[in-house]
Amino acid sequence: MPLLACRRLAFRLAAGAAVALVAVPALAAEPAADLVSATAAQAIDIIKTTTGAQRQAAIQQVLQTRFDLPYMAQTALGTHWAKATSEQQARFVKATETAEAKAYAERFGQYGGQTLAIGKTTSRPNGVWVVDSRLNQTNGQPIKLEWEVRQLPAGLRITDVKIEGVSMVMTRRSDFNSYIQQNGGKVQPLIDELESRASR
Known part of the structure; x- marks a missing residue:
């Protein structure tokens, strides 16, 4: 049974933008833009120097250190987060990661030759910085990407990526909610499915 088809499409595009690109430096040295550029640069090195399980582990480290995974997981789970036990919450964060x-x-090899051009950074009243960028493809039209970045005690972290205006986190929320509703309104089947996918 397919899981989260829309989410997969968004992740394929976002993966290409986030981790298989040559990043063009931002016009101004702004910390949020620097984070996006550094994330792309780190991912490029991973692609060039690793394969298999080593590559997966390195990518997981990028997710852990560059993204606010607990925040993204909680937002994606929506109202179901409060209904989950602390153990389920921890397992959900780990399983999605x-x-x-x-x-x-598994998908990185599909993105050779693309470039990520960093644009302006906008500060919002809610404490979020939005870094505009453009994914230039070797074939096809450029794709607009917006990176949301927040300040945490541990430093700046990416909390969402919008692809042509469509939020990855909100796409996940829609797909996760649909999966939960199809499985008796319970969070556990979703956790089990994600853990199963992670272990294959």
Whole structure:
């Protein structure tokens, strides 16, 4: 049974933008833009120097250190987060992290030759910085990407990526909610499915 088809499409595009690109430096040295550029540069090195399980582990480290995974997981789970036990919440965060790292590792080879051009950074009243960028493809029209970045005690972290205006986190929320509703309104079947995907 296919899981989260829309999410897969968004992740394929986002994976290409986030981790298989040559990043063009931002016009101004702004910390949020620097984070996006550094994330792309780190991912490029991973693609060039690793394969298989080593690549997956390296990608997972990028997710852990460059993204606010707990925040993204909680937002994606929506109202179901409060209904989950603390154990389920922890398992959900870990399962999404591992499943995404595995998916990214398997898809990286599809993105050679693209470039990510960093644009302006906008500060919002809610404490979010939005870094505009453009994914230039070797074939086809450029894709607009917006990176949301927040300040945490540990430093700046990416909290969402919008692809042509469509939020990855909100896409996940829609797909996760649909999966939960199809499985008796319970979070556990979703966690089990994500863990199963991560272990394959």
